Amino acid sequence: MAAPRAGLGAGAGAAAGVPGRQGSSGVEVVFPSEPAPPAPLCPHGPTLLFVKVNQGKEETRRFYACSACRDRKDCNFFQWEDEKLSGARLAAREAHNRKCQPPLSRTQCAERYLKFIELPLSQRKFCQRCQQLLLPDDWEKHHEHRVVGDISITQLRRPSQLLYPLENKKTNAQYLFADRSCQFLVDLLPTLGFTRVLCVGTPRLHELIRLKASDDKKSNIKSLLLDIDFRYSQFYMEDSFCHYNMFNHHFFDGKAALEVCRTFLQEDKGEGVIMVTDPPFGGLVEPLAVTFKKLIAMWKEGQSEGSSHKELPIFWIFPYFFESRIRQFFPSFCMLDYQRFHRTFICVDEAMKYGCMLEVDYDNHALYKHGKTGRKQSPVRIFTNIPPNKIILPSEEGYRFCPLCQRYISLENQHCEHCNSCTSKDGRKWNHCFFCKKCVKPSWIHCSICGHCALPDHSCGGPKDGCFICGELDHKRSTCPKITTSKKVNRSV
Ligand code: SAH
Ligand code: ZN
Numbered sequence: 378m379a380a381p382r383a384g385l386g387a388g389a390g391a392a393a394g395v396p397g398r399q400g401s402s403g404v405e406v407v408f409p410s411e412p413a414p415p416a417p418l419c420p421h422g423p424t425l426l427f428v429k430v431n432q433g434k435e436e437t438r439r440f441y442a443c444s445a446c447r448d449r450k451d452c453n454f455f456q457w458e459d460e461k462l463s464g465a466r467l468a469a470r471e472a473h474n475r476k477c478q479p480p481l482s483r484t485q486c487a488e489r490y491l492k493f494i495e496l497p498l499s500q501r502k503f504c505q506r507c508q509q510l511l512l513p514d515d516w517e518k519h520h521e522h523r524v525v526g527d528i529s530i531t532q533l534r535r536p537s538q539l540l541y542p543l544e545n546k547k548t549n550a551q552y553l554f555a556d557r558s559c560q561f562l563v564d565l566l567p568t569l570g571f572t573r574v575l576c577v578g579t580p581r582l583h584e585l586i587r588l589k590a591s592d593d594k595k596s597n598i599k600s601l602l603l604d605i606d607f608r609y610s611q612f613y614m615e616d617s618f619c620h621y622n623m624f625n626h627h628f629f630d631g632k633a634a635l636e637v638c639r640t641f642l643q644e645d646k647g648e649g650v651i652m653v654t655d656p657p658f659g660g661l662v663e664p665l666a667v668t669f670k671k672l673i674a675m676w677k678e679g680q681s682e683g684s685s686h687k688e689l690p691i692f693w694i695f696p697y698f699f700e701s702r703i704r705q706f707f708p709s710f711c712m713l714d715y716q717r718f719h720r721t722f723i724c725v726d727e728a729m730k731y732g733c734m735l736e737v738d739y740d741n742h743a744l745y746k747h748g749k750t751g752r753k754q755s756p757v758r759i760f761t762n763i764p765p766n767k768i769i770l771p772s773e774e775g776y777r778f779c780p781l782c783q784r785y786i787s788l789e790n791q792h793c794e795h796c797n798s799c800t801s802k803d804g805r806k807w808n809h810c811f812f813c814k815k816c817v818k819p820s821w822i823h824c825s826i827c828g829h830c831a832l833p834d835h836s837c838g839g840p841k842d843g844c845f846i847c848g849e850l851d852h853k854r855s856t857c858p859k860i861t862t863s864k865k866v867n868r869s870v
């Protein structure tokens with residue numbers, strides 16, 4: 378199934394890679410009020426400040442950990458907030474950070490790419506083990522590896538098919554969209570009038586936009602990819618890919634890369650650009666929101682006086698259960714009902730056997746089509762600040778317009794006259810509960826002991842599995858819409 382990348386509950390706790398989490402405790406990010414001392418650096422740029430939460434209470438001692446890695450194995454940076462490091466340890470850390478940087482600079486990668494495309498087809502090789510395009514000088518080093526030859530220009534234009542998705546590593550699990558799902562966006566963006574797309578963590582969208590632009594001369598959409606997956610540097614020049622960490626707005630190649638991004642956002646006084654992002658679902662909504670606000674600010678600097686009230690159009694692709702959390706940071710965002718973001722399903726065994734990637738769209742995959750549950754809906758939705766009535770969802774897939782809500786909704790979603798909105802979030806018809814005064818999932822019933830709706834077999838009396846703050850069962854403390862950042866910061870010592 379289209380499984381979320383990390384369980385909601387495992388959110389930030391796992392992100393910091395801190396051992397010893399028990400029960401309902403976890404770890405949360407803290408943004409200290411300015412002026413704060415600069416955060417120490419790990420190989421992934423400035424670290425984030427975390428606080429451990431035990432049974433709903435914050436512990437007093439805070440610590441810095443990697444912003445990007447959900448697994449200690451990937452980055453084991455750890456430092457107590459009040460810890461003083463010796464000069465020797467600081468030097469060792471700096472050396473380690475340098476050692477972890479990619480072996481080639483961004484410019485060197487671009488030069489290699491230009492050499493590679495000049496080679497005759499028979500000399501264009503790709504090492505699957507090292508995930509690297511090889512120039513003739515490299516062949517010797519890789520001769521015992523699995524190397525595929527005859528890399529065509531078409532293959533070079535689809536790096537996301539050539540590279541293995543980084544799935545087993547929690548750190549940057551890559552959930553590539555099936556081409557069909559991605560095509561929906563590729564077709565939608567020009568109809569909304571966009572000419573530039575800032576792709577933050579959407580390598581496949583980036584690639585399909587560029588393919589369309591090169592095949593179809595009428596479409597002149599430009600795209601810039603920001604992603605932490607450095608392997609993409611081999612396939613793009615400096616003006617179409619930046620090695621970037623979206624959890625701390627860190628450009629690995631420094632000022633030059635930042636300027637590429639700034640120029641892209643500010644071109645045409647900022648007209649015609651949209652940001653599309655599909656981050657890992659680690660539960661770290663807050664650092665993402667902070668980053669996106671920085672990108673918005675960068676775009677705003679380039680605005681002409683008269684249009685300073687405008688917002689940077691954004692598509693943020695994320696699971697529906699983060700709706701309240703996202704709206705807490707971006708109140709103008711609404712969640713679209715489009716539910717057909719299907720991942721490609723990659724048969725790794727077969728890929729090993731045949732030496733190529735076999736991608737299967739969920740829709741076409743027999744196992745999923747005739748699977749036990751019959752529900753193959755993805756939890757992934759689009760959150761956007763574009764007025765939803767402008768985003769026409771395909772009627773051939775059952776979507777229709779609700780004039781009361783002024784948005785397109787899925788087939789079984791029904792307008793609830795009590796809530797005055799089309800309330801379903803997951804494609805099933807939800808039922809209104811008069812005790813709870815809201816619509817709830819069809820599988821829930823009202824529990825008079827708990828005083829709210831829940832699954833029929835829930836254990837009564839306690840927010841054990843729910844949220845510490847409001848007691849609701851559909852989210853944890855870290856995603857509670859009632860928690861505010863300022864409170865969180867003030868409460869901590
Ligand atoms: N559905 C998208 C892919 C989303 S998977 C598509 O088909 O294009 C999430 C993407 O975010 C991956 O490309 C991954 O490399 C990237 N990513 C993960 N962590 C990141 C980080 N800290 N900073 C920037 N990009 C990151
Ligand atoms: Zn790190």
Ligand code: ZN
Binds near residue numbers: 792
């Ligand atoms: Zn409606």
Ligand code: ZN
Binds near residue numbers: 800808809810815
């Ligand atoms: Zn209702």
Ligand code: ZN
Binds near residue numbers: 810811828829830
């Ligand atoms: Zn109820």
